[in-house]
Amino acid sequence: MEPTAAKAPLDLLPEKVNELLGFLGTQNVNGKPYAATDFVLTNYIFFLFISIVLLSIVIFIAVRKLEMVPKNKLSNAVEALAEFVRNDIAVAMIGHDGAKYFPFLATMFFFILMNNLLGLIPGCKPGTGTMGVTVALSTTVFIFFNAVGFKNQGLWGYIKSFSPKGVPFPINLIVWAIEVFSAILRIFTLAVRLFANMYAGHIILGIFAILTALFTEPLIVAIETHQGIGAAFVGALPSIGWLLLMTALYALEFLVAFVQAYVFTILSAVYIGAAAHEH
């Protein structure tokens, strides 16, 4: 065996994974160490801007030439998604006046979807893979559904609507406090769900990519030095399995990108629907 390959591939895994975790953390674009109080462009925000530009281009191309029966494939795809957001999310969850909130929900859906999909390209980051962005998104949703509630039910009506009708007096107040607390907690749950899905998905993809590379490395070294190719070839066989697993997980992450955009939008629609109507 080669002296360079003396360490088993699996022994190298922890330090490589630590490298990956450092890579997934927030970094400055200018290469200086990142501090949370600095007002600088970080890697996540950089890819956030790229995804905004890409989304603008995609939507612009899709709606440039509107037809009754679109022949453009991109137009068809965007139209199908927009129709899905309007019919299956806005109207299905909010009710007959759900189409009124369609612009807000569609913006959220396409923005999150574009960020998630961009993050799947190797080397790119999902803008939604950092807590700062997801908390900003969920705070926007929080302010929006509260504004809708105050507008539709009036100040006192909306405050009162948190406690269910028909509950006797003292328990009434306790239920109201719990409901208000859980409504405020929605900022946190929405943000963490999206962030954790993106972050965990990328860590898992990264770990399988590292495993594939670690098991293949001794073979490359053996071919370069023309020594012990047979043994190294047998040692590299597991990387086929790791590669297949990684491909399967990649497909799963592609699904997750859609499902998380869908879940974020549908939960926003549920909250807006609960605030918009009196129960």
Add this chain to the structure above:
Amino acid sequence: MNFIGFGLLYGLAVTAPALTIGIVGGKAAESTARQPEMAGRIFTVFILAAAFVEALALLGFVLGIMVVGKL
């Protein structure tokens, strides 16, 4: 020690969500079989419930990595 702690954290964090995802998925399949015309609505409810549950499992995973700081 970190490895053992992380393994325990992830294992414990994922048990209840695993059971719940099984219940949710099984009930969704059962209700789709009973009433195939409602498949669309049932799938929506299934995805919603699964997302709620899945977040708990992922929270354990991410929390572990963040607390340990490294693997």
